[in-house]
Amino acid sequence: MKKSILVCDDDAGILDVVTIILEEMGHHVTAINDSQEVLSSVHQNPPDLILLDLWMPNISGEELTLRLKEKAHTQHIPIVIVSASKDTEKIALTAGANSFITKPFDILELEEVVSKYLETEI
Amino acid sequence: MKKLTRFYKTPTQEELLRAFDWFELVSKATYDAIWDWDFTTNKIDWSEAIHSSYGYTQKELGTSSDWWEDHIHPEDRVRVVRHIHTIINSTDDKWEDNYRFRRKDGSYAYIIDRGLVVRDEAGKPLRMVGAMQDISKQKTAEMLIKQAEQDFRNLAESIPQLVWVTRADGYHEYYNKHWYDYTGTTYEDTKGKGWNKMFHPDDRMEAWKKWSHSIKTGEPYEVEYRLLNASTGEYRWFLGRALPIRNAEGKIEKWFGTCTDIHDQKTTFQAQQFLGEASKLFSSSLQYETTLQSVAKLAVPEIADWCSVDFLSKDGKSLDLVAVAHKDPKKVKWARQLRRDFPPDLSAPQGVPQVLRTCKSELYPVVTEEMIEASTKDAKILKLIKQIGFTSVMIVPIIINNKAIGVIQFVSTESKRHFSERDLSMAEELAARASLAIQNAKLYEKAQLMEKQFQALQDANIIGVMWVKMDGTLLSCNDALLNTLGFTREDLKNKSINLRTQTPPEHRMDLKEKIDILEKYGSLQPFEKEYIRKDGTKVPVILGSVLMDPEKKEVLSFVFDITERKKLEQRKDEFIGIASHELRTPLTSVKGYVQILERIIQQMGDDRLNTYVKKTNTYIDKLNSLISELLDVSKIQSGKLQLNPSNFDFDEMIQECVESVQYTIESHKIISTGKTKVTFRGDKHRLEQVVTNLLTNAIKYSPRADKIEINSTVNDTEILVSVSDYGIGVAKKDVPKLFNRFYRADSVAKAFSGLGIGLFISSEIVTRHKGKIWVESKEKKGSTFYFTLPLSKGNGKKTV
Numbered sequence: 001m002k003k004s005i006l007v008c009d010d011d012a013g014i015l016d017v018v019t020i021i022l023e024e025m026g027h028h029v030t031a032i033n034d035s036q037e038v039l040s041s042v043h044q045n046p047p048d049l050i051l052l053d054l055w056m057p058n059i060s061g062e063e064l065t066l067r068l069k070e071k072a073h074t075q076h077i078p079i080v081i082v083s084a085s086k087d088t089e090k091i092a093l094t095a096g097a098n099s100f101i102t103k104p105f106d107i108l109e110l111e112e113v114v115s116k117y118l119e120t121e122i
Numbered sequence: 123m124k125k126l127t128r129f130y131k132t133p134t135q136e137e138l139l140r141a142f143d144w145f146e147l148v149s150k151a152t153y154d155a156i157w158d159w160d161f162t163t164n165k166i167d168w169s170e171a172i173h174s175s176y177g178y179t180q181k182e183l184g185t186s187s188d189w190w191e192d193h194i195h196p197e198d199r200v201r202v203v204r205h206i207h208t209i210i211n212s213t214d215d216k217w218e219d220n221y222r223f224r225r226k227d228g229s230y231a232y233i234i235d236r237g238l239v240v241r242d243e244a245g246k247p248l249r250m251v252g253a254m255q256d257i258s259k260q261k262t263a264e265m266l267i268k269q270a271e272q273d274f275r276n277l278a279e280s281i282p283q284l285v286w287v288t289r290a291d292g293y294h295e296y297y298n299k300h301w302y303d304y305t306g307t308t309y310e311d312t313k314g315k316g317w318n319k320m321f322h323p324d325d326r327m328e329a330w331k332k333w334s335h336s337i338k339t340g341e342p343y344e345v346e347y348r349l350l351n352a353s354t355g356e357y358r359w360f361l362g363r364a365l366p367i368r369n370a371e372g373k374i375e376k377w378f379g380t381c382t383d384i385h386d387q388k389t390t391f392q393a394q395q396f397l398g399e400a401s402k403l404f405s406s407s408l409q410y411e412t413t414l415q416s417v418a419k420l421a422v423p424e425i426a427d428w429c430s431v432d433f434l435s436k437d438g439k440s441l442d443l444v445a446v447a448h449k450d451p452k453k454v455k456w457a458r459q460l461r462r463d464f465p466p467d468l469s470a471p472q473g474v475p476q477v478l479r480t481c482k483s484e485l486y487p488v489v490t491e492e493m494i495e496a497s498t499k500d501a502k503i504l505k506l507i508k509q510i511g512f513t514s515v516m517i518v519p520i521i522i523n524n525k526a527i528g529v530i531q532f533v534s535t536e537s538k539r540h541f542s543e544r545d546l547s548m549a550e551e552l553a554a555r556a557s558l559a560i561q562n563a564k565l566y567e568k569a570q571l572m573e574k575q576f577q578a579l580q581d582a583n584i585i586g587v588m589w590v591k592m593d594g595t596l597l598s599c600n601d602a603l604l605n606t607l608g609f610t611r612e613d614l615k616n617k618s619i620n621l622r623t624q625t626p627p628e629h630r631m632d633l634k635e636k637i638d639i640l641e642k643y644g645s646l647q648p649f650e651k652e653y654i655r656k657d658g659t660k661v662p663v664i665l666g667s668v669l670m671d672p673e674k675k676e677v678l679s680f681v682f683d684i685t686e687r688k689k690l691e692q693r694k695d696e697f698i699g700i701a702s703h704e705l706r707t708p709l710t711s712v713k714g715y716v717q718i719l720e721r722i723i724q725q726m727g728d729d730r731l732n733t734y735v736k737k738t739n740t741y742i743d744k745l746n747s748l749i750s751e752l753l754d755v756s757k758i759q760s761g762k763l764q765l766n767p768s769n770f771d772f773d774e775m776i777q778e779c780v781e782s783v784q785y786t787i788e789s790h791k792i793i794s795t796g797k798t799k800v801t802f803r804g805d806k807h808r809l810e811q812v813v814t815n816l817l818t819n820a821i822k823y824s825p826r827a828d829k830i831e832i833n834s835t836v837n838d839t840e841i842l843v844s845v846s847d848y849g850i851g852v853a854k855k856d857v858p859k860l861f862n863r864f865y866r867a868d869s870v871a872k873a874f875s876g877l878g879i880g881l882f883i884s885s886e887i888v889t890r891h892k893g894k895i896w897v898e899s900k901e902k903k904g905s906t907f908y909f910t911l912p913l914s915k916g917n918g919k920k921t922v
Contacts, residue, residue, distance in 0.1 A: 011707045017714030024718075055703065084706035085699075085753075086807065087764055103706050104713035104746055107721075 003118045006047040008032040008064070009082070010056045014103070018051065021107055025114065035059040039067060042074055049117050054083035054092060062095045069096035078117040154253040159187060159237075161210075161247050166190060175256050177226030195222035195230050206237070210247050215239050223254065232261035284349075284360070284381035286317070290374045292337040301381070306352025322348035322357045329362065340366050340374055346388070349381065355513075355538040359388035386544070392424050393548035400552055404559035408566050411444050413559065417552070418447035421532065425548075426516075426541075428533035430457070431556075434478060434526070441466050441474070444528070464503055473497070477517045478526045483553075485546045486515040514541045518553040522561055530556065586663075586681035589670075592637065594622030597676065606663065606683040608655035624653045626660060636667075640677065644669045650684065662688045691760065698756040702749045709749070713742045740786060754811075755879050758886045765805040765890055772802040772841060776834055779813040783821070790821050791829045798836040802911065808887045809911075812895075815880040816845040816907050824849025824904065840893070840913055846906040852899040860897060861885040884909075 005027050009015045012033060019029045030047060032038055035056040042050070050068070052061035061081050068074040081092035084103040092100045099113050149156045149169035155176065156169035165185050172178055183189065194202050198221035209217040217237040222230035237252025278285040278298040287296040293314050305312065305320045312319075318326050325347035336343035343364040348357035364379030400417045407413050414431045421429035430446040443461045448454050468475045477484055486493065489512040498504050514534040519526035530553050534541060541549075580587045586603030590596055596619040604610060613619055625633055629651050640646045648666035655661050667679040716738050723731045757763040780794045802809075813832075820830040824847040831846045852860060861881050881895075888895040888909045899905035 011711065013708060013711030014714065017711050017718065020718055021714065084703045084710070087757075087766075090766065104710035104742065107714070107717040 002026060002028055003048040004028040004030065004045065005049045005051065005114070005118075006030045006032065006038065006041060007051045008035055008038050008056070008061075009051075009053040010035065011053070014053070014082075018110070021110060022114065025111060027114075027118070035061075035064060038064050042068065042077070046074065046077060048077070049114060050077055050079045051114075052079060052081050052097075054081050054085075054088050061097075062091055065092070065095040065097050080113055080117070152253075154255045156253045157190075157237075157251070159250045159252075161249055172254075175254075176223065176231065182226070193224040195224065198222055202235075209237075210239055210250065213245060215241075217250075217252070220257075231256045232258045281380075283383075286364075286379045286381075288364075288377040288379070290337075290366075290376065292333065292377070304351060305349070320350050322350070324348075333364075336364065336366075336377075342366075343377070343379065346384070354540065356540055357537060358383060358385040360384060390544065393545070396420060396425055397548065397551055397555065401555055404555055404562075408563040410556075410560045410563040414556065415445040415447070417556070418445040418530075421552075422447045423449045423537060425545075426532035426539070427535040427537050428457070428531070430531045430533075431520075431528060432474065432531070433520075433528035439468070441468065441528075460506065464500075464506075474517055474529050474531065477519050477529050481519050481521050481524070481526045483516065483518040483546055483550055485541060485543070487540050487542065489513060489515055511535050513538050516541045516546050516549050518546070518549045520553050520557045520560065522557050527557075527560070586683065588621075588679050588681065590621055590667075590677045590679055592641075592675035592677060594620040594625075596621060602683075603681055606655075606661055606681055607653055608657050608659075608661075613656070621653070624655075626652050626654055640667055640669055641672075644672075648682075653681075661685055695756045695760045695762070698752060702753045705749050706746070709742065709746060713739070713746075716742060751879050751883060754883045754886075758883065763886060763890065765808060767804055768806055769801050769803050770806045772798045772800040773834065775802075775806055775810060776813060776832065776843070779810050779817060780832060783814060783817045787821055790824070790827065792817060793829055793831045794833075795831065796834040798834050798841050800836055800841060800913070802841070802913075804891050804911065805887070809891070812884040812887050812909065813843070813845075815884045816843075816909075819880060819907070820845050820847035820849070820905075823847060827904075836913075838913070840910045842908060842910050844906050844908045846904065848904040851901040851903050851905050852897060853901055857897060857899065861895065 005022050007015060007018050007022070007029055008031075009018070010033060015031045015033060019031045022029045030041060030045065032041060035052075036058045038050075038052070038059070052064055054061040061083070065079050065081065068077065068079060075096075078098040079096070080099045080101060081088075081095075081097040082101045082103055082105065083089070083092065086102050089100045089102075098117065101109060101113060145156075149171065153171055153175055154169075155172040157172075158167045159165075160167075164187055166187055166189075167185075168183055172183065173180070184192070191199060191203055202219050202221045205219055206217050215238050217235075217239070219235050221233055221235065223233045224230055234255045234257050235252060236255070237250050239247050240249045240251065241247050275296075275298075278287075278296075279300075281298075282300070283298075284301040284304060285296075285298040286294055286301060288294045294312065294317055297309070297312065301312070302308065307316070307320065318330055321329055329345050329347045332345045333343055335341065343362065345362050347360060347362060349360045350357055360381040361384045362379065362381050364377045366374040367376045367378055369375050399420050403413050403416050403420070404410075418429040418431055428446070428448050431444045432441045433444050434440075435442055443458065446454055446457050446461075448457065466474060468478070470476070473484065494504070494507055494512065497507065510533075512533060512535060516532045518530050520528045520530065530549065532541065532545070532549055579585065580600045583600055583602035583605075586600065586606050588596060588599035588603050595617065596614060599614065604614065607619070607624060609619055622630075622633070632651070636646055636649065646665075646667040648664045650662065651665055652660045652662050662684045664682040664684055665679060667677050670676050670678045716735060720732070720735045720739065723735055754763065776794065780792050784792050817830065817832065824830065827848040829848070832843070833846075834841065834843045836842070861884075885895050888911070891911050893909055893911040895907070895909040897905055897907050
């Protein structure tokens with residue numbers, strides 16, 4: 001079953017790689033480069049899963065998580081935060097993220113997490 | 123007598139009768155034996171006194187002149203008899219003679235006999251009348267005086283002093299033999315005032331003055347002077363003394379004088395005085411070269427005619443004349459010139475060079491012609507030396523640290539003084555004092571320089587310098603320190619600064635430890651700490667200390683404000699943080715693409731491409747772990763390494779590490795033994811890092827081995843993990859540094875790549891878990907790394 005996933009990373013390379021992997025898995029991917037566009041996108045087309053980079057210009061992954069988790073109509077959407085620093089796991093989880101992946105990640109690790117929240121088979 | 127003469131000239135019967143009576147009376151009244159010798163009968167009549175004075179009775183008396191002659195002492199007899207007959211046969215009337223006359227008891231009386239010859243008109247002697255006066259008593263006194271004089275002379279000759287006697291007016295009329303022996307003079311040379319010529323020219327005036335004074339006043343005479351010794355040509359010191367000898371009326375008859383040789387005492391005293399003066403000079407100034415000049419001057423002319431000081435030059439190849447003294451400044455100048463023209467040959471077998479080589483003094487009590495001849499081959503120098511006229515020489519070394527740095531020379535010339543062992547001791551003592559003074563001066567110079575340097579360091583205010591009591595009281599400091607701590611001089615004066623209270627509570631435990639070290643070892647290696655400034659903010663510093671006075675518990679410390687460095691470090695950490703993030707971002711993309719590629723290639727079934735892409739992936743992971751390590755070090759440095767504790771199965775964690783390392787390694791077999799059965803609470807990820815680091819190190823540093831071993835055990839209190847290899851091992855000297863940041867053992871650095879921070883990070887992680895990490899190693903045999911993790915305090919619990 002095709003699910004929709006929103007991915008936001010300020011790095012175009014990572015955004016591309018993640019999109020390829022997720023599309024390979026058979027999902028619909030909304031790839032957003034500018035974090036400021038995340039909230040409006042979620043409002044217009046609420047995705048089944050959100051993957052956020054933590055450190056981004058304008059609005060950080062942490063802040064986006066906080067905002068999405070405080071609103072009733074978005075708080076149910078699982079959020080996975082991807083960060084280059086293992087030490088930020090606590091920040092991510094405290095903000096309300098459902099899961100945390102460190103960069104650089106293994107494809108399998110990403111696929112496992114995505115499947116877990118979308119309840120799909122890899 | 124006149125009457126008697128008249129009586130003999132005109133005798134009348136009456137007159138004769140009267141005279142007879144008168145004669146009878148007189149002869150009874152006197153002790154003199156009166157005699158009347160009639161030449162016509164050769165008969166002598168004796169008065170009564172011959173009995174009372176000499177013991178002869180009337181019967182025993184002979185009546186002829188023969189009897190009288192018989193009783194004269196045989197030694198006097200011929201002289202006396204001849205004399206009286208000469209008078210009788212001449213035209214003289216009066217006879218007088220001294221002789222000894224035998225008493226009845228056999229003893230002899232001393233006699234003055236006087237007689238008058240009575241002649242007729244034609245001058246023919248008729249008779250002789252006289253009187254024998256016994257002067258034995260007077261004669262004995264006179265003889266006693268004579269004897270006393272003889273005794274005095276004997277005494278005077280036998281006592282060791284020079285003895286002399288003068289008349290009341292000071293005219294020398296007697297000297298004992300010692301005087302003549304010592305001065306080499308005769309009576310004619312030194313009688314009267316001649317003695318003065320024997321004195322040292324410098325002492326003549328004084329002695330003459332004192333002597334004249336004594337003669338005039340009768341006060342005892344006492345004076346010290348040098349007297350020329352004829353046999354050695356040397357002037358020796360004497361103490362001259364004289365006392366007046368008075369007669370019964372108290373009038374001075376003679377002066378009795380002595381000269382006592384006090385040369386040794388005097389020179390010893392002089393030497394002591396000289397040494398004392400020299401010591402004073404030495405202690406008065408630290409400019410020892412000037413001092414040595416003064417000391418050399420002090421030595422002449424009392425101790426020696428010449429005194430010079432030479433120092434060995436710094437390169438030890440020449441002599442520098444530091445000081446030279448003689449009472450005549452012209453000669454000093456000449457000596458300096460001489461030295462310039464003829465620098466001494468340091469290879470000479472004796473004299474100064476030898477003293478410098480051996481550190482042993484040389485004494486030449488008498489400098490002989492042969493010695494001078496042997497001293498040099500240079501005819502010019504020889505001429506000069508002869509000109510100087512050496513009498514006696516001593517050379518003593520100035521020794522510092524068992525090395526002769528110079529010599530002091532004493533030379534006797536015109537004074538003809540001969541140095542003795544006693545003089546040499548004095549000279550050596552002087553050299554010892556000079557050496558001490560030089561050392562003191564050098565020490566002082568050094569201390570001053572150090573003080574100057576230290577003061578400059580303080581005043582530069584680049585670094586905080588302070589005197590502190592062990593209890594933290596700040597005694598004194600420079601401005602830099604006040605600036606660092608934000609205090610003022612006023613605060614210091616008010617004694618309101620205590621460095622213990624200015625230490626943040628979290629540093630106080632550490633401080634206690636440091637003070638213990640300071641007390642034990644006397645100094646404290648610089649370490650980082652913080653102080654609370656006056657305004658309450660904290661300032662990071664490096665503190666180093668030296669215990670200056672263990673008694674007073676005073677400490678000298680330097681404090682270096684490292685705020686700027688800390689800021690830089692912070693920026694560096696931030697930079698590393700950002701850099702690693704920025705590095706990881708493209709790395710994430712690369713890793714993602716490579717994995718996508720890997721999948722595609724797997725589907726294609728191309729084994730070669732598959733191998734390459736897998737290897738690429740491995741190197742990406744390696745690159746990633748390097749970035750992680752850098753980041754970790756930076757975190758450890760800034761104290762920001764955080765632990766994220768969780769509960770996990772310890773054995774499983776070990777197993778995972780073993781598998782993941784083994785997965786990438788084919789060269790070695792990892793043999794894992796032991797089980798802890800512990801659910802441990804700690805940062806699993808970080809502990810994995812430790813185990814992985816130890817395993818990869820073990821493989822890396824045992825390239826020729828084919829296995830490594832890991833063992834885990836547990837007791838009631840802690841888990842113990844060991845990782846052993848059979849590799850190159852660690853040299854003993856490297857062991858303590860092994861866990862330092864960026865440290866790589868020398869032997870390792872060349873052969874293996876790496877940042878050398880793995881063990882540093884592992885050590886930090888273990889320590890943060892309150893565990894210990896260490897190594898046991900043998901070079902070329904292999905190493906075993908151990909770490910423990912305590913179970914108590916919620917760090918872990920045993921699962922039964």
